[in-house]
Amino acid sequence: MKKKEVPQDDANMMQGKFREPVYSLDETGNYTTVKSVGWDPKNAVMQQAWDHINEKVEETRLKVINGQLSPIAYYMEKNIMDVGLLSKYMGLWKWTVKKHLKPKYFNKLSEERLAQYADIFDITPGQLKDINQLKK
Amino acid sequence: MRAEKIIVKEKVFEHQQAAHCENGVVSNLLRYYNVELSEPLVFGIGSGLFFSHMPFLKVDGIPVTSFRPLPGIIFSRISKRLGITFKKKRFKNSPQKAMEALNANISEGIPTGMLVGVYHLSYFPDPYRFHFNAHNIVVFGRENGAYHISDPIMEDFTQLDYKELMRVRYAKGVFAPKGHMYWVENIPDSIDLKPAIYKGIRQTCKHMLTIPIHYFGVKGIRFMAKKVRNYPKKLGARKAALFTGQIVRALEEIGTGGAGFRFMYAAFLQEAAKITGNDKLKDLSFEMTAIGDLWREFAIITGRIVKNRNKADESYNHAADLLLTIADKEETFYKKLRESIS
Numbered sequence: 001m002k003k004k005e006v007p008q009d010d011a012n013m014m015q016g017k018f019r020e021p022v023y024s025l026d027e028t029g030n031y032t033t034v035k036s037v038g039w040d041p042k043n044a045v046m047q048q049a050w051d052h053i054n055e056k057v058e059e060t061r062l063k064v065i066n067g068q069l070s071p072i073a074y075y076m077e078k079n080i081m082d083v084g085l086l087s088k089y090m091g092l093w094k095w096t097v098k099k100h101l102k103p104k105y106f107n108k109l110s111e112e113r114l115a116q117y118a119d120i121f122d123i124t125p126g127q128l129k130d131i132n133q134l135k136k
Numbered sequence: 137m138r139a140e141k142i143i144v145k146e147k148v149f150e151h152q153q154a155a156h157c158e159n160g161v162v163s164n165l166l167r168y169y170n171v172e173l174s175e176p177l178v179f180g181i182g183s184g185l186f187f188s189h190m191p192f193l194k195v196d197g198i199p200v201t202s203f204r205p206l207p208g209i210i211f212s213r214i215s216k217r218l219g220i221t222f223k224k225k226r227f228k229n230s231p232q233k234a235m236e237a238l239n240a241n242i243s244e245g246i247p248t249g250m251l252v253g254v255y256h257l258s259y260f261p262d263p264y265r266f267h268f269n270a271h272n273i274v275v276f277g278r279e280n281g282a283y284h285i286s287d288p289i290m291e292d293f294t295q296l297d298y299k300e301l302m303r304v305r306y307a308k309g310v311f312a313p314k315g316h317m318y319w320v321e322n323i324p325d326s327i328d329l330k331p332a333i334y335k336g337i338r339q340t341c342k343h344m345l346t347i348p349i350h351y352f353g354v355k356g357i358r359f360m361a362k363k364v365r366n367y368p369k370k371l372g373a374r375k376a377a378l379f380t381g382q383i384v385r386a387l388e389e390i391g392t393g394g395a396g397f398r399f400m401y402a403a404f405l406q407e408a409a410k411i412t413g414n415d416k417l418k419d420l421s422f423e424m425t426a427i428g429d430l431w432r433e434f435a436i437i438t439g440r441i442v443k444n445r446n447k448a449d450e451s452y453n454h455a456a457d458l459l460l461t462i463a464d465k466e467e468t469f470y471k472k473l474r475e476s477i478s
Contacts, residue, residue: 001399001429015261018291021155023176023399025425031176031403033155033393035291041439042388045381046263048442052196052378080255080267082196088308 001025006034011043053080061134070106071128072097075121089120149247149276151286151293155393155400158210159184160288161249161272166220168247168276169323175393177329180404181217181336182210185397186343188352189360189383198379201360201386203396205343207270207311213339217332219324227315231302234315238275238301241319247276247286250317253307259287259294264389269311275301289391333408334477340401341474344466354467361459368452377445380455384438387431395435398428416476423469430462 003024014020019035026032060077063069076086087097099105100117109117111125118125127133149168152175154160159178166173179185184204191199204210215222227234241248253269254260277284282295296304305315344353351359360383367376386396393400405421408414437455 001394001425001432006394013261013263015263017259017261018153018289020289021153022394023155023403024394029422031399031406031421039388039435041384041435041442044439044442045384046389048378048381048445049385050263085267085309088312 003027003032003034006036007039008037009040009043010037011047013038013043013046053077064131064134067103070101070103071131071134072106072117073101074134075117075123075128076101079121086120090116147245149274149286152288153291154288156184156204156391156397157272157288158182158207161274161286162211162214164274164286164288165247165249165320166323169320171220171323171327174403174407176400176404177333177407178214179210179397179400180340180408181329181332182213183336183339183343184210185340185401186352187354187356187396189356189363190351191363198382199363201383203386203392203398213336217335218327220327221321222318223321224316224318226317231306231315234305234317235298235302238317239278241317242275242278242283246319247274248317248319249274250305250315251311251313252301252304253309253313254304255307256300256303257287258296258300259290267307267309269307269309269313330412333412337408337473337477341470344470345474354463354470357459357463357466361456361463364459365452365456368449374445376452377442380438380452381442384435384442387435395428395431398424398431402428414476417473420469420473420476423465423472427462427465427469430458430465434458434462 001022001024003026006022006024014037019037021033022036023031024034057074057077060069060074064071064074072086076082081089083094083097083101087094090097100109100113114125114128118128121128147168150164152160152164152167154163154175156175156179159175159182162178162182163173163175173181186205187203189199189201193200211222214220225237227237238248238250249272251269252271252273253267254271255265255267257265257271272288274286275283276286282297283301285294285296287294305313307313347353347355350356364380364383367379370376371379386392388394388396393403402421402424405417405424409417409421434455437451437458441449441451441455
């Protein structure tokens with residue numbers, strides 16, 4: 001790729017926090033880097049990955065509101081985690097965390113346990129318990 | 137390229153942005169000790185170019201494709217090939233100790249590299265914040281509770297506070313960093329680059345051509361071509377688009393410098409030609425650029441597939457054919473490259 005062909009398709013993926021160096025050839029045939037804010041195909045596949053995540057978050061939100069799952073399930077998806085990863089952060093067995101995804105067990109959790117979950121999700125225990133917040 | 141400077145114990149720590157974190161950290165650390173190695177050189181000597189497509193390994197249900205070897209490998213190869221030794225420490229379950237050890241290093245003026253998870257990196261743009269744990273940064277100073285950070289992905293220096301840094305050093309999941317940190321222990325008086333460059337090239341050719349398992353190297357590209365061709369039939373339109381999109385994420389998303397490191401490798405060959413006086417490497421550099429351009433074409437087709445993700449179409453055949461062409465070209469390329477240094 002030539003230096004002047006390095007795309008600058010901005011889809012705000014980098015939120016202005018940095019530009020990414022792309023290796024390309026200058027006029028004299030020497031390699032150099034050009035900072036790029038994005039490229040269309042790349043933006044498209046990143047957006048696709050996020051759409052996929054957001055769909056799962058939305059599905060889970062509805063299940064929490066319907067009482068099929070506990071709020072932990074929602075915040076787990078929102079933090080792009082699965083049961084395996086969340087259980088590692090919690091220092092618990094997978095099956096224990098799986099149990100906590102059910103409203104029945106969630107309602108019996110101790111304040112300490114709730115606080116631990118809330119801390120991982122960067123929210124307060126109050127927010128974690130408040131299902132009304134998830135109703136739009 | 138913009139370079140910023142901060143004085144560490146009367147010595148300047150210079151930050152240079154890199155496309156890829158592992159190369160970038162090595163390059164920035166060595167520069168502090170007056171060893172000037174560009175990102176492409178680090179990458180090439182460390183045999184950073186690779187290919188693997190592993191359907192048995194899935195992240196979020198999507199097969200893993202990678203254009204580089206496992207994290208940490210470039211680092212260890214560079215160290216071996218240049219005779220540079222690094223001191224390494226890991227603190228499995230004691231974040232406080234890991235932070236104390238870091239503070240001790242900083243007060244001695246030792247820039248310290250470390251592994252972190254990117255999900256909680258507050259200075260990262262949100263769309264890039266996944267649970268990826270093999271990110272490398274250098275911490276080289278501390279002021280008013282803030283740690284000075286040189287993150288190779290960023291254009292300038294950045295900062296994290298104690299709690300934030302501890303959190304990213306103890307991210308959980310695959311490749312959990314567990315407080316791993318490393319710093320330069322010894323650099324030989326003179327470094328002979330030519331044998332190191334040739335070793336790096338030889339290994340890249342070997343791995344791309346001769347691993348007898350069809351997930352890796354040129355065979356891996358052909359294998360992936362077959363998979364991509366069958367995606368729409370096997371998976372349906374949406375999932376097929378998701379799987380193919382993932383390949384392009386590995387190809388272009390953060391840290392490859394474009395076209396799955398192929399352009400970075402071309403830059404390496406160009407520099408290697410100058411250092412070794414081997415002009416064949418310069419010609420091969422242009423061939424690699426052309427291969428990189430083909431990979432970009434694959435990304436463009438995929439971009440279109442992803443945008444029309446609800447209908448499967450002929451694009452998959454087109455994409456698969458292109459992958460086969462790339463595999464052929466890469467195979468010829470590595471054979472020539474191997475010969476050029478023998």
